[in-house]
Amino acid sequence: MENERKAGRPRSEEAHQAILSATNRLMEATAVRNVTIEGIAKEAGVGRPTIYRWWDSKCSLVMDAFLDSAAPKIPFPKKKSPVEAIKEQVKRVVKLLLGPSGRIVAEIIGEGQSDAHVLEEFRERFFSKLFAPARAVIEWGKETGELDENLDTDLAMDLIYGPIYYRLLIGHQPLSKDFATVLTERVIMALKPISSKAL
Numbered sequence: 466m467e468n469e470r471k472a473g474r475p476r477s478e479e480a481h482q483a484i485l486s487a488t489n490r491l492m493e494a495t496a497v498r499n500v501t502i503e504g505i506a507k508e509a510g511v512g513r514p515t516i517y518r519w520w521d522s523k524c525s526l527v528m529d530a531f532l533d534s535a536a537p538k539i540p541f542p543k544k545k546s547p548v549e550a551i552k553e554q555v556k557r558v559v560k561l562l563l564g565p566s567g568r569i570v571a572e573i574i575g576e577g578q579s580d581a582h583v584l585e586e587f588r589e590r591f592f593s594k595l596f597a598p599a600r601a602v603i604e605w606g607k608e609t610g611e612l613d614e615n616l617d618t619d620l621a622m623d624l625i626y627g628p629i630y631y632r633l634l635i636g637h638q639p640l641s642k643d644f645a646t647v648l649t650e651r652v653i654m655a656l657k658p659i660s661s662k663a664l
Contacts, residue, residue: 483509484516488530493565497527497572524583527573528590535566535591541598547606552649554599555625559645562633567640571633596622606656613658624652 487509491500502523506513520526539557541550562570573591577584603621606612612621628648632640 480509480511480515481519484511484519484526485530485533488526489534492527492531492569497569498576500527502526522582522586524580524586525590528586531566531569531573532591532594535561536595538566539595541602547602547609547611548653550602551599551606551625551653552646554602555629555649556642556645558626559629559640559642562629563640567633570630574630574634596626599625603656610658612656616656621656624655625649 484505488500488505491504491508500523502513502516505523505526506516509516516526520529538561539554541554545553561567573583573587577587599622600618603612603616603618607614607616607618625648629640629645632638632644638644
């Protein structure tokens with residue numbers, strides 16, 4: 466019996482990953498609103514009950530699939546100062562959003578304007594998990610003195626990432642490597658301790 470359980474586990478894990486990969490392929494090929502559970506099941510080679518074993522809706526599956534794809538591409542660099550880590554990670558976020566991921570994020574947020582559940586899932590499954598390391602690095606910067614110790618961490622997050630999503634959604638100016646560089650330089654100046662700004 467124990468051997469049977471061990472033999473079954475890889476198949477279950479493979480099906481789980483196949484579903485995530487299939488969802489990402491479909492989102493890259495068509496608009497998020499056109500992706501369906503039926504289409505994902507067909508693309509992944511599984512039945513609908515297999516999908517519903519792990520996800521209760523297309524929305525939750527889409528978020529997990531995108532997180533699975535995006536998270537490895539924008540990690541925070543290790544063994545650097547908090548400020549340098551933020552600068553490099555912002556460049557990675559911009560680079561990610563310049564590709565198909567940018568369109569997918571914009572479409573997910575767009576869907577959320579008429580469906581509050583979509584935005585809730587976006588915040589809980591994607592935004593909170595993906596940017597939790599950013600909060601940790603900001604707190605680290607406050608502890609080391611590179612950033613103002615009285616800084617509101619949520620406000621700092623908005624200052625760093627808000628302009629990126631503003632350009633992504635409004636499209637009035639392009640996202641670019643140069644933009645990421647200038648953005649972080651200016652924002653870091655605002656986040657530094659008052660004494661450092663005076664120097």
